[in-house]
Amino acid sequence: MVHGEFGEVGVLHPGAMGAGVAAQAVAAGASVRWLPQGRGAATRQRAERLGLKPAASVGELAATCDLVLSVCPPAAALSVAEQVAAAGFRGVYVDANAVSPERMADIGEVFEGTGTTLVDGGITGPPPREAGSTRLYLSGEETAVARVSALFDGTLLTPFPLPGPVGRASALKLSFAAYNKISYALAAHACALADGHGVLDDLLDLAAQALPGTPLAGTGRLASAGPRAWRWEPEMREIARASREVGAPAAFAEAAAETFARWEHHKDDETVTGARLVADLREGRAGPDARPAGE
Incomplete structure (x- = not known):
């Protein structure tokens, strides 16, 4: 049975x-x-x-x-x-x-x-x-x-x-994703900021020592978000909606959704690099001609 x-x-x-x-x-x-x-x-x-x-x-x-x-x-x-x-x-x-x-x-x-x-x-x-x-x-x-x-x-x-x-399991799932997945968007933003000011390598060295195991500790870790961004973007919209339901700020999730939307063309592409994702943010658009950081 x-x-x-x-x-x-x-x-x-x-x-x-x-x-x-x-x-x-x-x-x-x-x-x-x-x-x-x-x-x-x-x-x-x-x-x-x-x-x-x-x-x-x-x-x-x-x-x-x-x-x-x-x-x-x-x-x-x-x-x-x-x-x-x-x-x-x-x-x-x-x-x-x-x-x-x-x-x-x-x-x-x-x-x-x-x-x-x-x-x-x-x-x-x-x-x-x-x-x-x-x-x-x-x-x-x-x-x-x-x-x-x-x-x-x-x-x-x-x-x-x-x-x-019904609703409790979804609330728990989104609460966890709000921290876990938004952290990738935050790490990417920090890398784009550092790259724009010429200190990306220094940031990654600092993060590897101070924040090991996080998406900021290396662009290799960050890269894993690229192939999944097409699914994460609508999930961020749901997190924003759930946040508004309880009076919490929705801006974090909305900003993460905007970040992941710039990576949607990397759908299921396991070869995409963290440098490529950082470049997508700095270019202000997604596309095949965006120049990876450091290239």
Whole structure:
């Protein structure tokens, strides 16, 4: 029997993180479906490699699955929920996207009166590849949360149920990201400032001694933000929205979103350098002709 007593599990969509989540559901013994329609070649290859079963439509996925996990860019979270609800889904729906509690309330309205149980999910860490690196926080209806948690018990995606309603997991996820990811934007800004005044090497030497292990300790560390900036930019918008909900300043997140927007053309490019990212900021625009710092 599959942990959590789920039969078919649907994952929308198996990008880098979604594929990692799907892999852990497979490891738990679940039969996992996905929706190939409109997805790119890289996504198809990941799904095939994991042995995911294709669904011909959202309707087929909704009819055959009793658990659907949504793992997509934040801007698409509401649209994906609407598609699943319109298809007549009646199981447990986990929205595991980096959205604000207010956005989760919007998603809750989509499923209101449909017979679907909404669980709020927040993923922290990289795509799960080793024990202890990635957590799945869950909040909402207690029985549904317990079932989803049981599915992933013992996998590389460690479940952490939170007592309380939908919205709590999202709030925790965004609060952590507000510190963790904005720190990359702040480090990039400091490097751009230092580079403009000719003291970048001195700044990196100082940071390596005073702040080891941080994005400021070397442009090699900073570089990891480039391929992910296209996903981080909308996440910053959600953080800004969540900040305004509680009266906290939203300017930090908005500024980080502006920074990450300048790096969006580096999507999934693992070869981009920290110098390249610093140059993008100094040029005041993103583009292939921006000159890397020090070149």
